[in-house]
């Protein structure tokens with residue numbers, strides 16, 4: 438699947454592996470390494486949560502976009518194929534989160 442904006446963005450992100458950190462923010466993140474990328478995902482997640490309780494819908498959308506971008510950089514760095522994540526979400530469709538939790542081993 439390559440028509441979704443997230444799949445298109447992932448392809449751009451992958452193309453930045455080994456690119457010039459002076460001209461590409463994504464390449465700069467890759468050069469800094471997994472810990473820095475993971476830190477950015479945490480920061481952007483927190484900023485999204487803060488926006489959710491104190492900012493406008495436009496701010497929440499913008500912070501969500503930052504979070505998704507940094508999450509895709511993390512996937513690329515970790516060698517995770519977005520299709521595997523989409524497949525896991527598809528597998529969960531129709532399964533209630535409450536039923537799934539109750540079915541977990543105690």
Ligand SMILES: N=c1c2ncn([C@@H]3O[C@H](COP(=O)(O)OP(=O)(O)OP(=O)(O)O)[C@@H](O)[C@H]3O)c2ncn1[C@@H]1O[C@H](COP(=O)(O)O)[C@@H](O)[C@H]1O
Nearest residue numbers: 446449450453460461462463464465477480502503506507
């Ligand atoms: N979607 C994004 C995107 N969202 C956010 N950001 C960048 O993420 C950075 C977040 O800013 P912060 O202040 O949190 O981070 P920072 O201060 O630069 O870093 P630190 O404080 O953590 O050191 C900004 O530089 C934003 O521009 C993005 N950078 C790139 N993309 C996409 O990736 C594509 C490739 O970008 P380049 O790799 O830069 O060519 C772009 O065309 C976009 O489609």
